[in-house]
Amino acid sequence: MNNFVWLVRREFWENKAIWMLPAIVAAFMVVAALFGGVHMGPNDISVGSGSSLSDSHGLGGRALFAFSVVFLIVMSIYSAWYLLDCLYADRKDRSILFWKSLPLTDAETVLSKLAVGLLIIPLVYFAIADLTTLTLAFIISIRASSWVGTSLWQPDNWLQLQALWLYMIVTLAVWLLPVAGWLMLVSAVATRAVMLWSVLPLLGLYLGERWVFGTHMVGSALSDRLVTGYALRAFHGDADGAGMLGAITHEVRAEAGIDAARSVWAYLDPVGFFGSPATWIGAAIGVALIVATIQVRARRSEI
Amino acid sequence: MTALIEARELTKKYGSHLALDHASFTIQSGRIVGLIGPNGAGKTTALRALLGLTSYEGELSVLGREPLRERADLMREACFIADVAVLPGWLRVDQAIDFVAGIHPRFRRERATALLEKTQIRHSYRMRELSKGMKTQVHLALTMAIDAKLFVLDEPTLGLDLLARRSFYDALVDDYMDETRTILVTTHQVEEIENLLTDVMFINKGRIVLDSSIDEIAERYAAVVVNSDQLEAARAAAPFFERRTLGKTILYFENPDRPKLESLGEVLTPSVSDLFVAKLSGNAA
Numbered sequence: 001m002n003n004f005v006w007l008v009r010r011e012f013w014e015n016k017a018i019w020m021l022p023a024i025v026a027a028f029m030v031v032a033a034l035f036g037g038v039h040m041g042p043n044d045i046s047v048g049s050g051s052s053l054s055d056s057h058g059l060g061g062r063a064l065f066a067f068s069v070v071f072l073i074v075m076s077i078y079s080a081w082y083l084l085d086c087l088y089a090d091r092k093d094r095s096i097l098f099w100k101s102l103p104l105t106d107a108e109t110v111l112s113k114l115a116v117g118l119l120i121i122p123l124v125y126f127a128i129a130d131l132t133t134l135t136l137a138f139i140i141s142i143r144a145s146s147w148v149g150t151s152l153w154q155p156d157n158w159l160q161l162q163a164l165w166l167y168m169i170v171t172l173a174v175w176l177l178p179v180a181g182w183l184m185l186v187s188a189v190a191t192r193a194v195m196l197w198s199v200l201p202l203l204g205l206y207l208g209e210r211w212v213f214g215t216h217m218v219g220s221a222l223s224d225r226l227v228t229g230y231a232l233r234a235f236h237g238d239a240d241g242a243g244m245l246g247a248i249t250h251e252v253r254a255e256a257g258i259d260a261a262r263s264v265w266a267y268l269d270p271v272g273f274f275g276s277p278a279t280w281i282g283a284a285i286g287v288a289l290i291v292a293t294i295q296v297r298a299r300r301s302e303i
Numbered sequence: 304m305t306a307l308i309e310a311r312e313l314t315k316k317y318g319s320h321l322a323l324d325h326a327s328f329t330i331q332s333g334r335i336v337g338l339i340g341p342n343g344a345g346k347t348t349a350l351r352a353l354l355g356l357t358s359y360e361g362e363l364s365v366l367g368r369e370p371l372r373e374r375a376d377l378m379r380e381a382c383f384i385a386d387v388a389v390l391p392g393w394l395r396v397d398q399a400i401d402f403v404a405g406i407h408p409r410f411r412r413e414r415a416t417a418l419l420e421k422t423q424i425r426h427s428y429r430m431r432e433l434s435k436g437m438k439t440q441v442h443l444a445l446t447m448a449i450d451a452k453l454f455v456l457d458e459p460t461l462g463l464d465l466l467a468r469r470s471f472y473d474a475l476v477d478d479y480m481d482e483t484r485t486i487l488v489t490t491h492q493v494e495e496i497e498n499l500l501t502d503v504m505f506i507n508k509g510r511i512v513l514d515s516s517i518d519e520i521a522e523r524y525a526a527v528v529v530n531s532d533q534l535e536a537a538r539a540a541a542p543f544f545e546r547r548t549l550g551k552t553i554l555y556f557e558n559p560d561r562p563k564l565e566s567l568g569e570v571l572t573p574s575v576s577d578l579f580v581a582k583l584s585g586n587a588a
Contacts (some may be wrong), residue, residue: 002405003405003406004401004407006405006406009402010402013393013394013395013398014391014393014394031452087326090391093389093391093392094386094389095389095390095391095394096389097356097385097389098387098390098391098442099390100354100355100356100374100378101354101377101378101382101384101385101446102378102406102407103375103377103378103404103406103407103408104375104378104406105374106374106375108375124400280311297355298371298374299358299371301351301356301357302389
């Protein structure tokens with residue numbers, strides 16, 4: 001445990017972007033909120049636009065959600081890059097020869113980096129996104145007409161957003177375990193062009209399967225894992241992006257005739273997610289890839 | 304004495320190339336051993352195998368452990384500097400000390416700090432701000448503060464200037480070495496370390512071609528400086544190497560018949576560098 005704490009601290013020393021990148025995103029949002037007509041994400045809100053009063057609750061929820069989406073997108077890209085780089089960078093600068101002179105097992109090293117990529121980076125983004133949302137709500141409530149302000153301060157919205165974040169961090173960590181395992185394996189094996197190596201073998205498999213067998217199993221497995229599969233299993237059927245957004249906007253709930261007490265909780269589907277074979281098949285593949293990564297790491301030295 | 308390192312039939316293949324070719328050797332504790340060979344002889348591969356950094360065939364025991372499988376455990380009692388300037392550029396000196404202190408049960412922080420105080424290096428510096436020699440000083444301070452039984456160094460002074468090299472080895476021998484420790488050092492610059500060693504191993508093309516203590520060398524090997532009139536007689540005594548210099552010929556003998564050699568010319572004990580040249584040159588028997 002002690003070693004794990006030091007290894008995670010080490011990752012923060014090396015990869016300042018873990019917290020600097022979301023801090024920059026946050027700073028942009030705050031600046032935009034302070035000086036701009038706020039314009040954010042797919043669900044625009046404009047400070048002082050002439051929306052009717054009835055929209056206000058929905059608008060607040062949407063704004064909160066839109067802020068989060070920006071963080072989620074930046075986080076996904078950064079985490080993937082982090083995992084792809086984490087076992088490659090120290091081989092490239094040859095510092096692996098220093099790290100391996102310390103009494104740390106390769107399993108400890110690999111698992112600490114996996115934990116940073118799948119759990120700790122998301123938690124950092126979560127914390128910063130939360131702070132940002134609070135700050136933005138505060139700024140907008142002062143700058144904008146009062147109805148927008150009050151809508152942002154709905155504690156109900158706020159709590160639901162927390163629940164949504166935490167649920168997504170946990171379930172995505174499980175769902176994306178095979179993706180993380182693959183990226184780390186490439187990071188441990190490749191001697192250059194990690195980005196290319198992370199894509200080429202999969203592309204080769206996809207094209208090979210298409211030409212030889214005329215089927216699309218690899219392609220559909222990949223698109224299921226990366227694009228469509230997660231929301232399908234982790235949320236109830238009516239919860240596509242709009243549904244989820246609806247869950248934290250009273251307005252949509254009201255329009256859909258959903259009981260006002262039915263909140264985001266109603267959309268989360270942990271039973272469906274953890275009961276899905278795809279979840280566990282993916283996790284098993286992820287574990288196998290991680291085990292392979294540890295084995296490769298033990299036998300690799302500097303490039 | 305207990306053997307600290309035991310290697311039997313140690314073999315490592317890279318494709319069809321044999322980097323280590325059934326090398327067998329033992330290293331006793333309390334020694335300073337030089338593993339010496341030309342470039343590409345298999346020095347680094349041998350050390351990597353000893354330190355658990357690479358897979359190998361054959362039997363290998365270091366401090367009673369199997370290196371590749373038990374590297375982390377081995378590193379509690381062994382430490383190494385494999386190559387210069389491997390501390391990453393982003394790492395600050397104080398972070399490096401904190402990290403090793405946090406991880407390593409046998410690291411003594413005050414010793415590392417004391418060693419660094421003798422240098423110009425401040426704790427707030429990042430490695431990327433330091434010269435190669437300074438990086439080596441930091442690495443050496445970190446490593447010498449570990450109370451280890453075995454210290455392995457692979458070409459530790461490569462690319463350092465003469466002053467840095469000298470102070471590196473002085474620190475190693477004066478501040479670190481005692482009878483509880485064993486140092487294994489590789490280099491292709493023999494003359495730089497021959498005065499510190501208690502034992503030498505020569506490695507060439509993946510094989511151990513000489514494994515001896517410095518004391519034994521004086522008994523096992525002799526060089527005779529011969530004038531041209533005695534040359535044929537000296538050659539008949541089966542030298543394994545000869546070398547011409549300033550009109551005279553120096554012939555090298557293994558397990559020499561000393562009285563006979565003394566009748567041929569002046570008998571010398573070859574230096575490690577001379578022996579290295581003699582053993583590894585093309586006309587070696």
